[in-house]
Amino acid sequence: MDWSEPRNFKEWLRRVFSLRPVALFLLVLAVLVLELRFDWIEQSVGAYLVTTNSRRPRSGAIWVAGERTKTAKQALEQILTDREASQREARGATTFTQILSTMSPEQGVMLSSEHFRKLYLSLPEEIAGEIVTPFDLLELSSNGQWVRTFLKSEGAGLRIYLLNAKNRVMQECAISYTLLRRIERLETALTGTLDDLPIFENRIYSAERFFFALKSLPDADLRSIVPQPERLLETPGHIVRVGISDEAISGFIDLGFEIEDGTRRKVLLLQGREWAVWLLRSHLKEKSSEMKQGSTERQGDRIL
Amino acid sequence: MTSSASFIRVLRTAFYIIVAASGIAVLIAVFMFFTAVRDLPRVPEPLSRIIETPPTEIYAATGERIMAIGGREAVSLSRVSPYFIQAMLATEDHRFWEHHGLNKFRTLKALWVTLFEPGRVEGASTITQQLAKNLFFSFKRTYMRKFRELLVAIQIESRFSKREILEAYINQIPFGIGAHGIEQGSKTFFDKPASDLTLAESTLLAGLPKSPTRYNPYLNYDLAKKRQRIVLFRMASVGFITREQAHRALQEKLQFSRPLPTGARAGSYFLDVVVKGLEERYGAEIVHHGGLRVFTTLDPHLQSLAMESLRSGLESLDRMIGVQEESSYTGIPVSRPQGALVAVETNSGAVKALIGGRNYLESEYNRAVQNNRLPGSGFKPFLYYTAFEKLGMNPATLFIDMPVTVPVIGAQDWSPRNFGLKHEGPMVLKQALIKSVNSIAAQLVERTGPEDVIRTARRCGIESPLEPVYSIALGTSGVSPLEMASAFATFATGGIYHEPFLISRVEDMLGRVLEEHIVSGKRRLDASIVYQVVDTMRGVIDSGTGSVVKRLGFDLPAAGKTGTSDRYHDAWFTGFTPTLSTAVWVGFDREKELRDAGGLGITGSGGAAPIWASFMIRATEGEPRREFPVPPDITFETVDPATGRKATSLTVSPLTIPLRKGQEVSGDIQEQEADIDLENGAFKN
Numbered sequence: 001m002d003w004s005e006p007r008n009f010k011e012w013l014r015r016v017f018s019l020r021p022v023a024l025f026l027l028v029l030a031v032l033v034l035e036l037r038f039d040w041i042e043q044s045v046g047a048y049l050v051t052t053n054s055r056r057p058r059s060g061a062i063w064v065a066g067e068r069t070k071t072a073k074q075a076l077e078q079i080l081t082d083r084e085a086s087q088r089e090a091r092g093a094t095t096f097t098q099i100l101s102t103m104s105p106e107q108g109v110m111l112s113s114e115h116f117r118k119l120y121l122s123l124p125e126e127i128a129g130e131i132v133t134p135f136d137l138l139e140l141s142s143n144g145q146w147v148r149t150f151l152k153s154e155g156a157g158l159r160i161y162l163l164n165a166k167n168r169v170m171q172e173c174a175i176s177y178t179l180l181r182r183i184e185r186l187e188t189a190l191t192g193t194l195d196d197l198p199i200f201e202n203r204i205y206s207a208e209r210f211f212f213a214l215k216s217l218p219d220a221d222l223r224s225i226v227p228q229p230e231r232l233l234e235t236p237g238h239i240v241r242v243g244i245s246d247e248a249i250s251g252f253i254d255l256g257f258e259i260e261d262g263t264r265r266k267v268l269l270l271q272g273r274e275w276a277v278w279l280l281r282s283h284l285k286e287k288s289s290e291m292k293q294g295s296t297e298r299q300g301d302r303i304l
Numbered sequence: 305m306t307s308s309a310s311f312i313r314v315l316r317t318a319f320y321i322i323v324a325a326s327g328i329a330v331l332i333a334v335f336m337f338f339t340a341v342r343d344l345p346r347v348p349e350p351l352s353r354i355i356e357t358p359p360t361e362i363y364a365a366t367g368e369r370i371m372a373i374g375g376r377e378a379v380s381l382s383r384v385s386p387y388f389i390q391a392m393l394a395t396e397d398h399r400f401w402e403h404h405g406l407n408k409f410r411t412l413k414a415l416w417v418t419l420f421e422p423g424r425v426e427g428a429s430t431i432t433q434q435l436a437k438n439l440f441f442s443f444k445r446t447y448m449r450k451f452r453e454l455l456v457a458i459q460i461e462s463r464f465s466k467r468e469i470l471e472a473y474i475n476q477i478p479f480g481i482g483a484h485g486i487e488q489g490s491k492t493f494f495d496k497p498a499s500d501l502t503l504a505e506s507t508l509l510a511g512l513p514k515s516p517t518r519y520n521p522y523l524n525y526d527l528a529k530k531r532q533r534i535v536l537f538r539m540a541s542v543g544f545i546t547r548e549q550a551h552r553a554l555q556e557k558l559q560f561s562r563p564l565p566t567g568a569r570a571g572s573y574f575l576d577v578v579v580k581g582l583e584e585r586y587g588a589e590i591v592h593h594g595g596l597r598v599f600t601t602l603d604p605h606l607q608s609l610a611m612e613s614l615r616s617g618l619e620s621l622d623r624m625i626g627v628q629e630e631s632s633y634t635g636i637p638v639s640r641p642q643g644a645l646v647a648v649e650t651n652s653g654a655v656k657a658l659i660g661g662r663n664y665l666e667s668e669y670n671r672a673v674q675n676n677r678l679p680g681s682g683f684k685p686f687l688y689y690t691a692f693e694k695l696g697m698n699p700a701t702l703f704i705d706m707p708v709t710v711p712v713i714g715a716q717d718w719s720p721r722n723f724g725l726k727h728e729g730p731m732v733l734k735q736a737l738i739k740s741v742n743s744i745a746a747q748l749v750e751r752t753g754p755e756d757v758i759r760t761a762r763r764c765g766i767e768s769p770l771e772p773v774y775s776i777a778l779g780t781s782g783v784s785p786l787e788m789a790s791a792f793a794t795f796a797t798g799g800i801y802h803e804p805f806l807i808s809r810v811e812d813m814l815g816r817v818l819e820e821h822i823v824s825g826k827r828r829l830d831a832s833i834v835y836q837v838v839d840t841m842r843g844v845i846d847s848g849t850g851s852v853v854k855r856l857g858f859d860l861p862a863a864g865k866t867g868t869s870d871r872y873h874d875a876w877f878t879g880f881t882p883t884l885s886t887a888v889w890v891g892f893d894r895e896k897e898l899r900d901a902g903g904l905g906i907t908g909s910g911g912a913a914p915i916w917a918s919f920m921i922r923a924t925e926g927e928p929r930r931e932f933p934v935p936p937d938i939t940f941e942t943v944d945p946a947t948g949r950k951a952t953s954l955t956v957s958p959l960t961i962p963l964r965k966g967q968e969v970s971g972d973i974q975e976q977e978a979d980i981d982l983e984n985g986a987f988k989n
Contacts, residue, residue: 009308039404045337046404046462049455053346053463060345060440065593069357072593079586080816110820150822161822167808168652169824 083107090151095119096175097184099151100158108152113141113162116149124227127183131160132173140170156180178250182271193241193265194258200243205284210242213283217276224276226255235268237261244277253277340452345440347456351464351472352378358595358813360582362575364602365654365808371575374592377487378475381467384486385501390544391510392474395535397431398542401466405432405457432457435473479509480516493521495561503549504556507535521560523665529554573660573670574602578806585819595813600806601654609922610645610657614888617915618643618662621890624910626901641898643890643912644671645919646785650793650885652823653802657923658786669893675768675784677889681740681849682788682867682876682908683779685795685837686761688737690752692833693760699734699840700941700961700969702948703744710750710774718774720746723868723907734840734959735945738848740866742778749777763828764791765801779867785887788878793885795838795863798933799829832935832964838863839962841879842932849909850877856917860924861931864916866908872897875911879920882930886920888912937965947971 006012015021035041058066082104089102090109096119103109111119120128120137128134140146145164152159156177161169175183194200205213214225226232232239236259243256252271259266272280359375381389393400399407407430414428429437436456441449460469479489486509490498494505501509511531512519521528536550545553578600582591590596618641627640640662647657660670671677691697705728710718720742727743736744749757754772761770770781790804802825810818841863844850849866864879869891875898878887890911891898898906942951942958949971951958961969 006312009312012308012312036408039406042404042406042458043462045455046458049341049344049459050463052341053349053459056344056346058346059343061442062348062439063345065357066348066353068589069593072589073595075587076590076594076596076812076818079818080812083818084816107819161824163822167820167822169822172824 091115093119095122095183096158097180100153100180103151103153105153108150111149111151113146113149116160116162117141123183126227127179130179131175132162132171136171137162146170181249182252191264191266194243194256194267197243197256197267199245199247199254200256203244203246203281205242205244207239207242209284213280213286216283217280221276221279225272225280226270227272228270231270232257232259232268235259237264237266240265243267244281248274336448336451337455340448340455344452344455347459347463349463351460351468357593360591360594360596360598362578362598362600364600364604365656366604368604370600370602370604371482372488373482373579375595376475376485377491378471378485379487379498381471381474384474384498385506387503387506388486388498388501388510389470389474391507391535391539392431394538394542394544395510395514396434397429398538400431400470403430403461405430405461406454429453430457431473432460432469435469435476436460438476477513478516479512480520481522491561493560494558502553502556503536503545504532504553504558507539507553508532508558511535520665521558572664572668573672574600574607574655574658574806576660576668576670577658577673581807582810596818597811597813597815598807599809599811601649601656601808602658602806603656606647606657606923607659610647610659610919613915613919613922614643614645614659615662617888617912617918618890620914621898621906621911624900624906625898639892639896641890641892641911642667642671643888643915644785645886645888645915646672646789647884647886647919647923648786648789648793648804650796650880650883651802651825653790653793653804654808654823655786655789655804655806656884657919658806667893671889671893672785675787676782677784677874677876677891678781678869679779679783679788679876679878680867680869680874680908681742681745681779682865682878683757683761683783684737684740684745684777685792685841685865686764686766687745687748687752687757687777688733688840689795689829689833689837690756690760691733691748692836693830694752694756696967697733698961698963698967698969699737699836699959700732700943700948700963702730702732702971703736703747704730705736705741705743708743708746708750710746712774718746720775720778730946730948732943732945732948732959732961734843734961737840737865738843740844740849745777746774749774760829761791763801764794765803766791779869785876785878785889788876788889789885789887792864792878792880792887794828795834795841796880796882796885796932797825798831798935799827799834800825801828802826832937835932835935835938836962836964838932839960841865843959845879849907850879850913852909852913853877853879853917853920856914856921858917858921860920860927860929862920863932864913866913868905868907868909872899872905872907874898875906875908877908877912877916879916881920881924881927882932883927884920884923886916886923888916888919890915934962938962939965941969943969944971 006015086102086104086107087109090099090111093099093102099109099111099119117137120131123131140162146162147165148163150161150163154174157180158175160173160175162171162173164170194204214222217225238260239257240260241258243258245254245256247253249271251274253274255270255272255277257268257270259268357375359372359377361369362371362373364370397407407428410428414426417424417426433453436453440456441453464472475485475487477486477489478484479492481492483489483492486498489509489512490496490501490505493509494501508521508528508531511528511534514531518524519528519531533554536545536553537547539545540547540550578598579591582596582598586594586596621641621643625641642661643659644661645657645659646655648655658672660672661667705722707719707721707727712718722742723740728739728741731739731741731744733744754774754776757776758770758772766783766787768781768783768787770776773780786804790802794801802823805821807819808821812818842861844866845853845862845864850864853862853864860881862879862881864877867876867878868874873895874889874891876887876889878885880886898911900906939962941961941963942955943949943961944951944955945957945959948969950969963969
């Protein structure tokens with residue numbers, strides 16, 4: 001190639017239009033035309049970027065929105081899972097105290113009317129009557145509008161809303177803390193003996209003596225002392241001893257029934273009305289002398 | 305040197321400069337490429353993933369969807385009107401099917417204009433580039449951002465088909481008023497699916513994404529039509545339609561999903577309260593990205609009636625006031641009175657309609673829930689209830705309307721004046737409320753004490769801060785229209801309070817329930833005393849300060865009370881039937897008096913009651929006539945309003961008074977004589 005300066009214009013033209021410059025020019029032109037026609041630069045760059053796509057960061061508005069959606073869905077799922085767990089536990093609950101223990105303070109639980117009816121019927125008559133009268137429930141059931149029951153914690157107790165299909169409250173009632181405590185004690189069946197429970201200390205009687213004194217009372221008072229004899233009857237084993245607490249809770253006194261079932265012993269708690277239990281205790285004292293004559297005390301039992 | 309030699313030298317120098325410049329340009333491009341590519345965002349695959357955010361949908365009580373927050377409603381290209389697709393292509397990128405993400409000639413031209421014509425910036429973004437920008441980049445204008453956007457566009461073109469790109473594009477473009485994507489846009493503006501859009505509708509919508517607010521037809525109809533014209537003639541010039549079709553489409557009358565002058569969707573203020581409540585409970589993230597289903601209490605029919613009544617009522621008020629001043633930007637008068645209306649279902653507390661201002665697009669400030677407006681005499685029913693309950697009074701108890709001065713410990717004595725500055729002497733309490741006599745209200749509050757009046761208001765659900773001062777009887781503490789409507793609903797139900805609510809149920813997108821509202825009524829007031837107050841308030845509508853309601857044609861049994869705050873800053877009317885309680889407030893946002901063109905003050909009777917009547921007449925249309933239930937211990941007596949004694953055949957305009965068990969009409973006024981110096985009206989200490 002001649003790199004010297006052309007001597008005149010003619011020579012310059014000759015050099016410009018020689019084979020190699022023209023070929024080079026055509027090559028450049030072809031590249032440009034092909035790019036315009038077939039977008040090969042974009043195609044190549046695009047193909048390269050596609051191969052690196054999976055290694056690049058998830059940044060930009062769409063990914064931020066995606067991340068937010070993911071976070072929101074997780075948070076929502078958490079709320080729903082907690083709520084559903086609480087509802088599931090509530091649906092499986094067989095007592096009001098179980099329901100209260102599954103409930104978070106800020107949200108209640110929804111039960112079917114049938115479930116509420118079962119819980120209600122499992123309570124002793126006088127406790128159930130303190131929540132809502134059976135006649136109110138009968139009236140609500142008879143018109144077929146009561147479909148669900150919403151329970152929420154209120155202080156240490158429960159507020160209950162009996163609802164129709166439009167979530168309108170048809171009847172509202174409550175279970176106070178003290179009533180719940182009574183129900184809780186009703187539900188208690190403790191493994192062990194009465195000697196393990198300090199509330200019965202020095203007031204433990206043999207079953208024979210307890211029922212002897214009980215039977216001496218008028219029939220009308222018996223249910224005031226033992227409100228649910230059916231509970232005792234349906235419990236496997238036999239009653240060996242009975243303890244009487246001297247602490248009254250809102251007009252009721254705990255009675256502990258120690259039941260022997262094979263080699264195991266357990267204590268079932270029931271609540272008797274305060275006045276009736278005091279009456280029974282006075283009878284227990286009176287009958288103690290009669291009992292000493294004709295009956296034998298179980299060895300180890302303490303007698304007042 | 306010869307001239308040819310110097311010519312050759314010039315050419316050669318130019319050639320080398322071009323070669324060097326091209327080389328440098330290539331080097332810069334390569335450098336920029338490798339710089340940009342380092343933190344280039346990853347493109348989602350498939351591209352349809354960009355619309356996976358589920359929308360939070362808000363439904364009216366009728367089941368109709370009234371709003372979707374976030375999310376996109378994706379449709380395939382085959383379910384979009386071809387007119388819309390052609391309109392978008394003609395306007396945004398008519399060579400879309402030919403290029404590979406970059407329109408080179410348009411880009412070069414734009415570059416030239418940007419570089420060499422100072423002050424002018426020309427866009428050349430293709431649809432793919434716009435898609436890349438919308439998906440990944442901010443709107444900050446930098447060369448590097450543009451370059452990255454170009455690279456992503458090129459990648460999108462390499463990876464996805466043109467149809468996929470176009471589908472992704474039309475499913476995410478903004479149309480304004482919260483509508484993203486063509487399906488939402490079509491439903492928002494024309495209440496129809498995107499597949500059914502006509503040429504005229506398609507071209508109007510295709511013009512919006514350029515500037516959704518500026519071309520919003522609800523706000524700027526003329527600008528939107530001008531933009532539609534541009535779109536139509538672009539379509540004609542690229543051959544999608546003929547000029548004749550373009551002219552015909554331009555002339556076509558567009559049927560919008562709601563009337564143009566009302567602007568925002570009918571439930572905007574209502575929805576604001578709903579969304580705010582949801583955000584407080586669940587957090588903004590869940591509300592905007594979680595895909596909730598929210599079922600509200602809104603009745604779209606009542607809401608649109610409320611909107612229409614408030615709008616026409618405020619326009620009448622404009623004429624009374626003589627408002628003419630107009631804003632140069634929107635053409636909307638800037639100093640016009642505002643208003644609010646809330647309607648609550650009395651036996652549940654469900655808020656059926658809520659309007660917080662004359663136009664949401666003008667002002668998003670929600671006056672329906674702000675508790676800063678003085679209710680004036682609208683507060684008196686709480687006072688009367690307190691007096692009936694605490695002092696054993698009844699609507700026939702006789703008082704003397706005269707100037708009174710109540711001594712206030714540690715402050716200036718309080719001497720309220722009557723509205724008309726006149727005093728009428730003895731009158732029964734029913735008459736006093738019917739005529740809204742302030743001097744008798746002052747005597748009552750002096751006896752009940754302001755604390756007990758506040759307690760009554762609280763029992764009815766008023767939660768705003770209330771100052772325990774005597775003037776509370778005349779409504780000198782701010783409340784909200786929502787509170788007033790809800791509190792008066794307690795009177796409508798005979799004393800049973802229902803908490804007002806706007807959301808009845810919230811579910812996730814699978815229908816799992818997050819919350820449900822339980823409609824629970826609590827007896828807060830005595831039914832018989834409430835009946836006495838309600839009967840007295842009926843008198844307000846039948847023959848008192850609210851009688852304009854009757855004159856305007858509302859003839860169902862209803863009770864209510866007007867209210868006008870000091871210096872005419874606020875005008876109220878709150879009233880109810882046994883089923884619906886509605887509060888209306890009008891006034892200026894800033895401290896400005898409501899006065900007509902002649903300088904006379906506008907009261908609740910003149911400003912708010914006509915709006916209430918207009919709304920209630922239509923809202924209760926077709927409803928059976930329901931009376932307020934009379935409690936069993938109520939008996940009725942007809943009395944002389946001026947003496948409080950049993951009416952005789954000679955009594956002029958006797959009043960029927962409900963009396964509770966053990967109450968009798970006596971006409972005695974000795975109670976006042978014991979306390980007030982009748983010479984000067986001052987209370988004896």
